[in-house]
Amino acid sequence: MESDVEKVYERVLGSPGLVFMLGGLDTGKTTFALELARRASAAGISAALVDADIEQSTVGPPTTVGLKWINDSAQVDRASLRAADQLGFVGSLNPREHLLPLVTATAKLVRRAREAGTRLIVVDTTGFVAGIYGQTLKYFKMDALRPDFVIAFERGGELESLVGMAQRFTSAEVIEVNAVDQFASRSAEERVRFREEQFAAYFADGSSRWRVKPTVFMPTLPPEFDLSRLDGLVVGMEDGRGSCPGIGVLEYEASEGILRMVSPVTEGVRGLRLGSSRIDTEGRSKGPVTLRQLFGTE
Helix, strand or coil, rough: CHHHHHHHHHHHHCCCCCCEEEEECCCCHHHHHHHHHHHHHHHCCCEEEEEECCCCCCCCCCCCEEEEEEHHHHHHHHHHHHCCEEEECCCCCCCHHHHHHHHHHHHHHHHHHHCCCCCCCECCCCCCCCCCHHHHHHHHHHHHHHEEEEEEEEECCCHHHHHHHHHHHCCCCEEECCCCCCCCCCCCCCCHHHHHHHHHHHHCCCCCCCHHHHHHEECCCCCCCCHHHHCCEEECCCCCCCCCCCEEEEEEEECCCEEEEEEEECCCCCEEEEEEEEECCCCCCECCCCCCHHHCCC
């Protein structure tokens, strides 16, 4: 007997467009998104995956939104998808305090996929669906992207408000899928380990260190800023044309009073955007920090 999920695959592939994934933690959004992209590629439908789950990234390192062109259905697996074709920098693992950069980065990459004539664009999202902030994030994402389909992985009524929002405020076809018992929940430790592995894999790819001038940052550092406050901070690279070639981690050398950046990307960088996460190059978190804290304004 055909499952509900099988019917959803058939419906979307029969009329491909922009598919917006909606659901809480461990409801199967990413598994569905990857399989949908694989089936599209196998059917000769041009496809792209936009991964906007900044904490549990499949495409690109955590703290970023990643775009991946799906050119080979046999290569739609997590290892093959890890290297993004394009990135948008958010700079945080927590969407709650970074709604604007998350929405704008996602919209930018979706626009590029559309400009390339991609027939099926699958947007994976975070599991942040609760409360006013969760509703706000999902509303403005849908408003900016104008999806053709919203696939809601419902579990225990947690998406009732968001499903209603999608039905009232978008022209998308909203399809609800029962997520109960389909996927085992991961522990907090497992989620941390996966995130660290994604970070470590990114920085293991031939990372270099070079000195960074204090004048290259956004926001601009004030005069006499203590550079040691930037130690361990994730930064996003910008090429001056609206693209993010990659990310890096800052290191402060106290004995010399200089700042260096560690990154596998060494070319095409004109400026650095300050993030709000501290890590080491093994991917281990050193804790979050806000820009207000960095600049001493709170």
